[in-house]
Amino acid sequence: DTAVSQTPKYLVTQMGNDKSIKCEQNLGHDTMYWYKQDSKKFLKIMFSYNNKELIINETVPNRFSPKSPDKAHLNLHINSLELGDSAVYFCASSQANTQYFGPGTRLTVL
Amino acid sequence: KQEVTQIPAALSVPEGENLVLNCSFTDSAIYNLQWFRQDPGKGLTSLLLIQSSQREQTSGRLNASLDKSSGRSTLYIAASQPGDSATYLCASEDSGGYNKLIFGAGTRLAVHP
Numbered sequence: 001d002t003a004v005s006q007t008p009k010y011l012v013t014q015m016g017n018d019k020s021i022k023c024e025q026n027l028g029h030d031t032m033y034w035y036k037q038d039s040k041k042f043l044k045i046m047f048s049y050n051n052k053e054l055i056i057n058e059t060v061p062n063r064f065s066p067k068s069p070d071k072a073h074l075n076l077h078i079n080s081l082e083l084g085d086s087a088v089y090f091c092a093s094s095q096a097n098t099q100y101f102g103p104g105t106r107l108t109v110l
Numbered sequence: 111k112q113e114v115t116q117i118p119a120a121l122s123v124p125e126g127e128n129l130v131l132n133c134s135f136t137d138s139a140i141y142n143l144q145w146f147r148q149d150p151g152k153g154l155t156s157l158l159l160i161q162s163s164q165r166e167q168t169s170g171r172l173n174a175s176l177d178k179s180s181g182r183s184t185l186y187i188a189a190s191q192p193g194d195s196a197t198y199l200c201a202s203e204d205s206g207g208y209n210k211l212i213f214g215a216g217t218r219l220a221v222h223p
Contacts, residue, residue, distance in 0.1 A: 004153070031208075031209060041215055043154075045210060048208055090153055092154075097141075097159055097209060099144075099154075101146075101153035101154040102153050104153055
C-alpha cells in the first residue's frame with residue numbers, strides 16, 4: 001500500500017552510461033515531481049508534471065528527460081551520466097498543497 | 111529569487127527539552143510555508159503547512175509560526191523525545207502556482223535519552 005514508490009532504491013553505474021529511475025503513485029494525484037538532493041543535503045526541484053503535462057522545468061541539463069506515460073507514473077531518464085549526477089533523487093506527488101515523497105533513489109556515478 | 115535558510119544546521123538536546131528551529135526566506139510573496147521531516151535513508155514527511163494568510167499551525171507537540179513581513183518561520187517542538195531525531199526541512203511555496211517548493215538545507219536534530 002505504498003503511496004509513492006521508486007525503483008531502484010540504489011543505482012551504481014559508470015560515467016557515460018544511460019539510466020532510468022521509475023516512480024509510481026497510487027494516491028490518484030494529478031501532479032508529480034522530481035527532486036535532486038545533493039551531498040550537502042540541498043533538495044531542489046527538477047521537474048513537475050500535471051496530468052502528464054510538463055509544468056515546471058528548472059535549469060537542468062538536457063541529459064535529464066522526464067517521461068509521464070500516465071498520471072500515476074513519472075520516470076526520469078538520464079543520458080551520459082557524469083560524476084556530478086551522483087545524488088539522491090526523490091519523486092513526489094501532490095493534490096492541493098501537500099506533497100508526498102517517495103523513499104528516494106541513491107545514484108552513484110563512478 | 112527565493113532563498114530559504116535554516117539555523118541551526120544541527121542541534122543536540124536531552125530528552126524533554128522544548129526547542130525551536132528557525133527558517134528564514136528572502137521573498138515574502140509566498141503562497142505558504144511548509145515544514146517536513148526527513149529520516150535517514152527515507153523520503154520526506156509533511157508535518158505542517160501554514161498558508162500565507164495564517165500566523166501558525168499546530169499538530170500535537172509541534173507548532174509552526176509564520177511572520178511574512180520579517181521573512182521568518184519557526185518550528186517549536188515541545189517535550190522532545192528520541193523519536194523526534196531527524197532532519198527538519200522548511201520550504202516556501204511561491205505564489206506562481208504549480209506547487210513549486212524552495213527548500214532550506216535543514217536542521218539535523220538529535221534528541222538523546
